[in-house]
Amino acid sequence: MSNPLAKPHSDDLLTLPTIADVERDVGISKDALRVWERRYGFPVPLRDNNGERRYTTDQIQRLRLIRRLMDSGLRPSKLMLATPEELEAQLGSCSAPEHADPAVALIVTELFDLSRSRQFVALRSALSQTLARQGLHRFIIEIMPGLLERVGDGWLRAEIGIAEEHVLTEALQGLLRSAIYALPQHAVHHPSVLLTSLPEEDHGLGLLMVEALLESEHATCLPLGLRTPLPDIVAACAWGQIDIVAISISAAYPPRRALQGVVSLRGLLPDTVQLWAGGAGAVTHAEALRTLPNTRIIRHIRDTLAELSQWRDSPPAT
């Protein structure tokens, strides 16, 4: 409705995000933003009275899209020159298909809307209720992936901000931790699984989901927190009687480092310890990792249980 040719008032300019804001919110470094502008001519932000970059909502939107597509492996040069329509098309082709189960879709939509409209109290109780009604397995395997994907999409389309995403993540974490704690303790608790992420990897929700699933199946979990140096992981295996090491790698993790990290880790671990790699960053390298001995790629959170059964059916000779 607004005239795209009209220059914004200077008041408007000052409310627009600076380069530091974009770095934080979209996750692209200041250096990269400046060099893209120089090389590809996008994004060319407005300038405030002080000569500093001010990015428009449209540019941010497109940057988010680009960021997302780069995470899924596309090269910047292609993306930078593409029109918004082409970007959308790319997104459609790489995005996961709509969820098959309409009941799940409905629940996901409800939960997402509560996040978006910041009805956090209602959100919390809805989450608890959903967990109770659907059961832990279904909640983790069906609802949560759908919800997280929906949130990712919502972020992309600027329907939801980082603040809302943060609250949702917090709520989910709390819920899962409570659920884990509330699980009945059993005498049998094999295998014992060490859970962590590689250095410089900060996304921990996936690990928590795996932990909850495993604990519910009476495995013993040892969550080491995030960003564990490789030697520490190996050391932990030694004194911890660890059977399996599970690593979470997000899409944003540099692919090269991911591959390298998993291969080195496999080299350092004893042969008797099985290595599981999960998360979008691991799936990308599924082919390359297939040849590693005693290593499994968890393509989807739901495969966790299958892998667990498989391990139990044929445990390694010790």
Place this chain on the structure above:
Amino acid sequence: MSNPLAKPHSDDLLTLPTIADVERDVGISKDALRVWERRYGFPVPLRDNNGERRYTTDQIQRLRLIRRLMDSGLRPSKLMLATPEELEAQLGSCSAPEHADPAVALIVTELFDLSRSRQFVALRSALSQTLARQGLHRFIIEIMPGLLERVGDGWLRAEIGIAEEHVLTEALQGLLRSAIYALPQHAVHHPSVLLTSLPEEDHGLGLLMVEALLESEHATCLPLGLRTPLPDIVAACAWGQIDIVAISISAAYPPRRALQGVVSLRGLLPDTVQLWAGGAGAVTHAEALRTLPNTRIIRHIRDTLAELSQWRDSPPAT
């Protein structure tokens, strides 16, 4: 033992941290590091074969000290020109006094040593055991502050890395969340307290401690996660029947913004809602905030319970 005049081999050089590493580990921006070097002549790092900055262990150590002292309000210009001895002296004068209770000190030392030596499994069970033995109140009010301070000191002296600190934080969070969940539910649950931090503030452990204390005293808590925009806090009060808003402000939070944030928030909140500000960043401004109506500064986590009693003794007329 090693000759301080000997130049390091180029192999050694490549293992030293780059400017990006220092930015991440110490928390000082690349721009700031370069401008300090230019202006104050510290730190002047080595250069690798590629001409890029490589910081020595000593420099990092001193930078951590400087960072810490700056957090407690000292000016960079003074710190940059001071000798290491002078820095240490400054630290001694601003650091909190040793803990009075030797039993607590002993426990803290034990837990810290487990963190430092990366015996994470033992750490976890020691934490649970300590909580069970000491009780929730004593654990949160005595043990945790001592332990967190010890870890801060340990980081400063490079006895402990960010990875270890991360694991400890994770463990404490999990423990507190479990403890909160395990608390018996009571029918009486007043007041209801909204907990969060200001935008761009990321330290959430203090909030969790407050939440646990309050829940244990049958208050109702609504943790909003971190970095909540002020309008959202106000909105949440409206539909949440909130009696008290509790804000956590860490030492690293820019003092100016902290003061401004609390004052604006007080202005936006209804008079019937009490405002609590806690954390090192709030204590700094205790004087300035004293004049605000219906606002309390939580100087130490232990004051939480006293404030709660006080609120209950004289609830505001509604």
Place this chain on the structure above:
DNA sequence: CACATCGATTGTCCATGACAAATAGCACAG
């Protein structure tokens, strides 16, 4: 088909200059 080679791509680093926000120091009124 596996593997080495060679441009093209791409993010980070460097140096330096500039400036606005934050802070300290100081003068002055009550």
Place this chain on the structure above:
DNA sequence: CTGTGCTATTTGTCATGGACAATCGATGTG
């Protein structure tokens, strides 16, 4: 002496533009 307002200094971030190493992708060879 206390509070208040004004300069002067301090200090972190931003801008520009050049350079380069790591990575990618394609092409050629055993």
